[in-house]
Amino acid sequence: MLLDQVNLNQLRVFQEVFKTNSMTMAAKNLHLTQSGVSQHIRSLEETLDVQLFDRINQRLIPTNKGKELYTNISRGLSGIEDALWGLKDDKQNLKGTVTIGMPIEFGNNEIIPLLCEFSKNFPFIKYRLYLDFAEVFNQKLLNGDIDFAFVDQFKMDRRIHLEQIYSENLELCISPELLDNKKIKNEKKFYESLPYVEYQQGQPVLGRWFEQHLGNKNLNLDVKATVMDVQGLSKFIVRGMGAGILPHHLYDRLIKRGHEIIRFEGSGKPLVNQISLAYIENRSFDTSSSTLLNWLVDRLKQSATN
Incomplete structure (x- = not known):
């Protein structure tokens, strides 16, 4: 063999x-x-x-x-690891609380389901979760308030190590009723004529989209509302409150549910949001934290290659 x-x-x-x-x-x-x-x-x-x-x-x-081999062996190696932990019964000895930061949508869709799976093998580990923006986790990591975090693209402190683990396309979307028969043009004047909804004050995500597609992030935008939850933002968009940025998987889900949403093509090259693992480079992790961290990274990278 x-x-x-x-x-x-x-x-x-x-x-x-x-x-x-x-x-x-x-x-x-x-x-x-x-x-x-x-x-x-x-x-x-x-x-x-x-x-x-x-x-x-x-x-x-x-x-x-190489990609094919990685995809095929990762589940097998993970299964062997789980089986060995089961034989050692070390899962009874791994205890404590792991504190994790994460973006709301990514946390709800990716991390929380994985934590439920992990807990089946390690039932005595507890979790304290923060769902917020990368700038908040930047300070929490430096203060030692969280063990590690998953963050969107953000210029973190140089003492924080970043390891890219996931990526998603970001789409600028709008309800057709707001276009009012306007012809879509990838031009500053056209975009400034529309209302918007955003995640944060200062329009950082919208700014990234316009910088990608227009080469200019300093547009004079009429932002009608800010909400830090992507599900809330999607409801504003669907109901015609304003144009806003959605991850592609959510845009796709709304279309499949029959919602009428227009996606702007822009310059044609999609804006990609990178999700990275963030932690203090020289921080010492206890066994529970390090076991969970490595397991999450393995599972997320498997998901990204499938």
Whole structure:
């Protein structure tokens, strides 16, 4: 069997190199030497007779075969990990409270369901969750008020380490009734003629969209309401209060439910929102926090590649 020729450590090393896109970082995370990591990858490629990474300008780029292997082995390795925890019965010993920050929509749709799944194996871990903006978590991380956070794009303090784990397209949407037969033009004057709804004062998300599509984020916008919840914002949009930014999955869901919403194409290149894991670089995590953090990152990256 081909499996007899593959070392489980090789698959674990491959998984970590794929997640970090770096042999140096993978070596650090796995407490191995960089040459040891390189040897594991080279040996796995020779055994499988496939190239798993392209080496371009000192960067590792997963090949299609590498992506396929990562998707197929990740669930298996995670299942082995869960089985081993079950045998050791260490789940009875992992206790304490893990404090996590997250954006509202991403937290409700992605993190909270994963926490419910994780709790089946670790029933004595408790959670304290904050749903807010990245700028709030920036300070909470520095103050030690939270263990780690998931944040939208925001210039965090340099002491905070960021690891990108998820991405989503952001769409500027509007109810047809607000256009009033206006011809859509990707022009400053046209956009300034419309009403808007936003997540925060100062229009940071709208500003990013206009900077992406017009090269100018300083438009004079008539913002009718601000609400920090994307579900609330979507209700404003659907009911004709103003144009606003929605993640693509929510826009798609509203269309499937029969709501009439127009999505602006802009310049044609979508605005991408990156979700990153944020934590203090040299902070010491207890076993419960580190176990949860690593498990969440694995699951989220699996989801992103599927």
